[in-house]
Amino acid sequence: MTVAFLGLGTMGAAMAANVARAGFRLVMWNRTPGRAPELLDLGASEATTPAEAVRSGDVAIVCVSDTPDVEAVLFGPSGAAEGAAAGTVIVDMSTISPSATRGFAARLAAKGVTLLDAPVSGGSEGARNGTLTIFVGGDAAALDRVRPVLAAMGTTITHCGPSGAGQAVKAVNQVIIAGAYLGVAEGLVLAMKAGLDPNLAVAALSGGAAQSWVLANRSERMIANEYPLGFRTALHLKDLRIALDLATELGAELPVTRLAAGLEEELVAGGHGDEDVSNLARAIRSRSGLPG
């Protein structure tokens, strides 16, 4: 099976490498060419347009940044839609708007092409190690056809429902972690202001109702006020905006998510958008008179 891989950023290049290592033939394309030379060593060939890549693939993977990028890759000049024969399955692993996804899927369906949305969580580490969690929306039979390719990139693949459902579950994920990050950030700032040993406090709290992945894996960064990646604040903000747009469409009111998005806007404006999103602690620290 030949896989067309469109988008070779930090995530995409690492995911494509795992697809190649799993034995699939790879035809790759990136807006800026020559970005992932290591994939040539794995036997991949490079196409000059999305249409050309998709024409030679049995399945296409899209992994870019935001809704307009996906639209350009799919429907722009020499886009994937141009190269896709009826029966092709395109898997969009970017994190974008669920309602835009449904629109893209409908446009492709008119050509007999199936779009699956399949955003991921697990960050650059999960991408490198092939241990991503993948949330899939769209036709279940199409998912079954591409599942071996997805299995090269992730360990948990969940069919979440019809087109857009994968994106919606990803939005839910980003909302839940916004609350988790801010709760831990506020707790640790309070601990430090109170003169407690914050590491001792984390250890004391970890066995109870405060336990979380964030407390276990990100409190050290918040205490040190150093935020190596991880997952970029600018990208989490993009995802929260998707979640808040979805909430607005649906009439849901999410006050903590709004609060988190506002703090992340401040962080991005202050030049901290490329740090790990645990730097939400920076915003709480600086409001509380700690070095932020």
Added chain:
Amino acid sequence: MTVAFLGLGTMGAAMAANVARAGFRLVMWNRTPGRAPELLDLGASEATTPAEAVRSGDVAIVCVSDTPDVEAVLFGPSGAAEGAAAGTVIVDMSTISPSATRGFAARLAAKGVTLLDAPVSGGSEGARNGTLTIFVGGDAAALDRVRPVLAAMGTTITHCGPSGAGQAVKAVNQVIIAGAYLGVAEGLVLAMKAGLDPNLAVAALSGGAAQSWVLANRSERMIANEYPLGFRTALHLKDLRIALDLATELGAELPVTRLAAGLEEELVAGGHGDEDVSNLARAIRSRSGLPG
């Protein structure tokens, strides 16, 4: 060793029973007498005032609701301070103000009596099963003397620092879980509004960065909109007020904690204060047009 146990509410009665079962002699007192007849079957005797109970005990445990209750039990007419000989250790397992705790400890120290603050987490289930997490502030040598008594009630006992440090760590705990509850509540409301299967979404998210005790143990209640205890919203609100007072004293700014306290005030005003605090989802649901 004889233990004077002051305060036999839901938590106190269950904790006192574990102390009696561990082989300690128990002299008990409660503001309303006759509240825990099952303790008489375990060999406990009843005192008519805190002073009388403490006079016959080697160590005293206080387990009441709020700062004024502790003050009354300690320093009111026939209070514990009146009955306590020099060298007595009093362990306050209520959740109250850290700064008030330091004041109480200083007043008792003037009489040669040591006060430890030792608030707990783990709820009524932890109290019944003797699996509480106990956060201790105050003199470490005094903690060593009473540790066997605390070990009858809890499985994790952490010395957090000087007087008030146990209360401060408890406040940190309540702040962290406020963020966790609200993040999960907003995520699940978004999932339900988006027409997702919320249980499927929880399963899909549980392996990643959204993982938490709250997601694992409280999402089912939020989805069903039914909130059996658990830990009462009215008590969590009391604890958040303690945390916010502490934050104000220290110059810390905790926006999610403030938001959670406001929502809990609404819930209490709406007659939902005796439900489990996972009913924060009720507040998000009703703002979002779901049955709340």
